[in-house]
Amino acid sequence: MTRLGEMLRKEKIITGKQLREVLESQKKNHKRLGKILVSSGYTDKEVILGLLDQQQNSPYWEMFKETGSVEAYLKIKKIRL
Numbered sequence: 582m583t584r585l586g587e588m589l590r591k592e593k594i595i596t597g598k599q600l601r602e603v604l605e606s607q608k609k610n611h612k613r614l615g616k617i618l619v620s621s622g623y624t625d626k627e628v629i630l631g632l633l634d635q636q637q638n639s640p641y642w643e644m645f646k647e648t649g650s651v652e653a654y655l656k657i658k659k660i661r662l
Contacts, residue, residue, distance in 0.1 A: 585614055585636065586603065586614055587600075588635065588636065589618070589623075595618070599621075602621075603618055603623070615629040615633075
């Protein structure tokens with residue numbers, strides 16, 4: 582399973598430098614990576630949730646791959662919940 586930080590870097594949502602900064606912060610304060618990324622302003626909650634779906638092979642991620650749009654993916658996910 583690919584780690585969340587690496588997924589964000591691969592998708593060019595964050596840089597390698599930002600990932601290193603967030604990982605250092607995580608070591609110090611023991612918060613979840615996603616919370617640190619959102620509070621730092623590097624990404625938003627919806628992106629984190631989408632990547633977690635991808636990481637877990639959620640059916641919602643398959644829908645995102647079909648649409649190719651984060652906005653459409655979030656709408657589909659809300660409708661399906």
